Amino acid sequence: MGEASLHVERNTRTASLAGTLVPRPERPHPVPVGQLTDLLLGQSPPITCWRFLPRQGDRFVFEKGVIMFAHNTEELSHLEVIGSTVAMLNKGAKGQLAEAVEEEADLYRSLTAGGNDSHTTALLYGGGPALTNSAGVPWSAAYIDTIDELADLRSNIAAEARAKIIYERLINVTDDAGIKDALGFLMPREIAHQKSFEKALHSIQPNFPQGKLPGDPKFTSVYFDLSKGDDVRGPWNEGPEWQFDGNPKLAVDGGDGTARVNVPKADLETLKAMASRTASNPDVDPTTGADLGAGQETTTK
Structure with a gap:
């Protein structure tokens, strides 16, 4: 059984x-x-x-x-x-x-x-x-x-x-x-x-792209080739719907790629004061905790 x-x-x-x-x-x-x-x-x-x-x-x-x-x-x-x-x-x-x-x-x-x-x-x-x-x-x-x-x-x-x-x-x-x-x-x-x-x-037509705002046509159909090596081409990056950019510029808006913001004068003075207070001195080589822990000799009076 x-x-x-x-x-x-x-x-x-x-x-x-x-x-x-x-x-x-x-x-x-x-x-x-x-x-x-x-x-x-x-x-x-x-x-x-x-x-x-x-x-x-x-x-x-x-x-x-x-x-x-x-x-x-x-x-x-x-x-x-x-x-x-x-x-x-x-x-x-x-x-x-x-x-x-x-x-x-x-x-x-x-x-x-x-x-x-x-x-x-x-x-x-x-x-x-x-x-x-x-x-x-x-x-x-x-x-x-x-x-x-x-x-x-x-x-x-x-x-x-x-x-x-x-x-x-x-x-x-x-x-x-x-x-x-x-x-x-x-x-x-x-x-x-x-x-x-x-x-x-x-069943919703059109359903792409989402939302109401249209994308900037300068960028909606551009494929930026940012990879190195052999380029694999297909319907995802070539054809009548795509502009293939094989050598993208540093900044697509024509700038130099540097981020900028217009800081109010009062804030600018504050930032300068902070930079001055926290500035490093390149002319000194201080002994640090890591140095002491490594057994580095120190000068004593």
Whole structure:
């Protein structure tokens, strides 16, 4: 007979899980937890999207706001899927740590197998994940960027693309069929969101450049060749849209490249006084702490 096991469930049947997939890992296993935290608390994955999409939805007009709130709700359900997966994976480690069912060395090896570093998470957080990514970096509200409708749509497209790659890499490093099923559902949803944001962006015409002010035509289509070595040419720097400048001037405005500002007379006098007070004397060679520390002889009276 096979080893007896207890089927443990977590109540995830909530409204936030509508239109999603309930995770069912094959067994508790702490190794993947450290990697899965990238999906919980990384810069691009669900929690960041969940926080910035409502800010965009409040500011976007008409149908674009509806799109943001729809995707925002789904990102919340994705957080639930990933969080539930992490909870299921940590079930065994949580009990082992609490009850000390193994010898110390065996327990440590089981938690750190395969180079896994989530033992830190398990020890400090009672078998649960820390609010950090796999590198130990805490999630930050600084990840939330929202500035302009067109710029935000492009940012959302990039965020979905990055999240898709993270899901793909995690699928490649796990052998748990249940985890693969969950990630295999979530990854295509990033593709769907990216397609939706792309359609929303390109349904606005024109959509480039962002904002209202036009760029100075003297600079909007110039490619400055500032690299050394063989020049690689292509549609990104040649053709009817581009003026290729192979030898850029020091200052494109025709000046000598020196930064200048007109300082008021009162401030100028103050700056001169400060420069005089803090001026160095080039005619002396003082003995310094570094000299003394190096054993340099000093003259004594």
